[in-house]
Amino acid sequence: MVRTRFAPSPTGFLHIGGARTALFAWAYARHHGGTFVLRIEDTDVERSTPEATQAILDGMRWLGLDPDEGPFYQMRRMDRYREVIAKMLVEGTAYHCWCTKEELEAMRAEQEALGMKPRYDGRWRPEPGKTLPAPPEGVKPVVRFRNPLDGGTAWNDLVKGPIAFDNAELDDLIIARSDGTPTYNFCVVVDDWDMRITHVIRGDDHVNNTPRQINILRALGAPVPEYGHLPMIHGPDGQKLSKRHGAVSVMQYDEDGYLPDAVVNYLARLGWSHGDDEIFSREQFVRWFDGQHVSRSPSRFDFDKLRWLNNHYLKQADDADLAKRVAARLERAGVAVPADGPDLGVVCGLLKERAQTLNELADLAHMFYGEHDPNAIAQADRDKHLGGAAREAVAGFAARLAALEQGDWTAAGIAAALKETLAAQGLKMPQLAIPVRLLVFGVTQTPSVDAMLAAMPRAWVLARLARWPG
Structure with a gap:
């Protein structure tokens, strides 16, 4: 059974990149008849807010990406994380480290001076025959994962293909802070394990986290999910997506007048393709999205295309x-x-x-x-369209509209009145239709004027036709 998850951090709004990740994870689960899990990773207590959490939930609901399970909140799972850490300490896959902040800074400075990659040097890592220093007084230890020193960690990424890291390049990361709070990389592993996640679809800014998470899963004896890392979304200029490009809350697209189906269709094509298909329903997307044909290159956000799609969905x-x-x-x-x-x-x-x-x-x-003031009509339009025979033609047209039977107040009935007026006045359609549009609607161009007037109450039309500028 396929089980995917979307796990945003409520330190900000749900932006368009996160929405695409959620969409792909949701569609992959739906395609395989699996389960889509929503998890709120709120362990960053200082930056997480209830407002951001609600914005994420609102955005998911607006897009129609309802989870099968969740939302689950990491802060409500602290006892579980501490239980696993305690077990790891007993089994020796994790250990306490009493390095102070000053020691870590000095370690980093020394390594950089030697041209080395800054990393924890393992001074508190227990090894056979190694004598550890006495724990300093007044220092609360962190807990570090005992990462394998030899070999490598590799996986066949669903998007990027084979990826491999040397374990020697991965230091012993902190899995619990000195106050006992577990860290992101550890919580994610326990959550994915407990929630039986089989496929992790996320942004490629997480690629460097993946080998660490795989090693922790293996140390726990837990199954390792398949991973797929989606390339980032850039602005039209090829630069990192910013607010001016559209990196705003998903709910801002609602405020700006976009339909959720149009946004979903647009996001689906942002880094994925199904032949030349540009417009399709979410049902078709779910049927087609098997994880293949996802681009390995960053995609570019194009507002013109989104607006074009939105126009299509409006018309439908x-x-x-x-x-x-x-x-x-x-x-x-x-x-x-x-x-x-x-x-x-x-x-x-x-x-x-x-x-x-x-x-x-x-x-x-x-x-x-809205109320239309005939005096607000531009002077150029008055001179061009409301002079000459226009007033007499409009008056004749209004008289015919007033005489229509109630059942004839239709586009066809109004069209007949238009034709009769044109014939009587010896005018062409624009010579009457444009003055009527100006007086009734305040503009020179609209859809068919007979259909426009038929949508209006007769009294409103006659009152507007009777008003002239100045």
């Missing part, structure tokens, strides 16, 4: 669902959607092809609900 979205999302945005902007006004679902259906985000769609919807 249910109008009633869009209306709920847009209503909240209109409310935040102080724009009322009255019960006797245009149906917001119909409005969204008319305008969604012209918007790339929900925020843009809400901005476009303002023209239906």
Whole structure:
């Protein structure tokens, strides 16, 4: 049974790189009919916050990446970590080290002066025939893992292929601080062991942690998961992803008007491919994602492509669902959607092809609900579109709209009134349609004017047509 996990640290928000890692781990488990575990690694007490934890949970929920198990919190598992450390001390796979901070700094300085790689020199490591110094008074020891001195540690990475480290290059890392708090690399190992994780999918900034974790697992007699390390995500300029590139909270994408399905589709293609497929559902992604075809090179974040995808998902979205999302945005902007006004679902259906985000769609919807001051129409538009025969044509059109039977207040009925007015006035469509758009909606371009007017209450349309600048 495949068991994957996503294990963020709540020291900040869930950003786009972490979201992609979560997505790949979630999809791999779903593809194999396995289990996806969410674990919150909150042992960094000074930097972890409840707000960051909630932001992670909110982001996962918004993306639809619900875990099968969890969330589990490391701070609630301290007794388990201490139990394992105590056992390791008894078995000799871990030992106490009384080095002071000053001794470690001096050790590092000496090694650097000799051109050596700075590392712990094993002075408190017990060995056959070795006499250890007496523990100094007043110094609380740390606990170090007794890393193998010989051989190497290798694995076949799911993304990068074969990777190997010499054990001689790995010093005896600290697994418990002097206050007894276990460290990240140790907690991760115990968690993966206890939670029966079979596949660890994470960012390639963890590659150097992997041989240490594998050696601890082996010392514990625990099974070793398979590892896959995902390359980083860069900005469009090839530099490390920053806030200006999109390294913001996942929930900021919600605030900015992106649909979760569009973000999931975009993240899926960010470093993975299935032939030439660009647009696909999350169900298709789960069916296709077997861990193959993940790029070994960093991927580049492209906002233009994300917006293009979001436009596609907007166009495919249910109008009633869009209306709920847009209503909240209109409310935040102080724009009322009255019960006797245009149906917001119909409005969204008319305008969604012209918007790339929900925020843009809400901005476009303002023209239906906001108050329009005819005096705010630009002078250039007045001169070009509201002069000459426009006023008489609009008045004739308004009279025909007023005379329509109630059942004829439809796009077809309004289109017929338009044609009759054009014929009577001897005008072409733009000579009437553009003045109508300016007076009713405040803009010169909209979707089909008959469909736009049909979405409006007749009284609203006639009131707006009756108002002229100055």
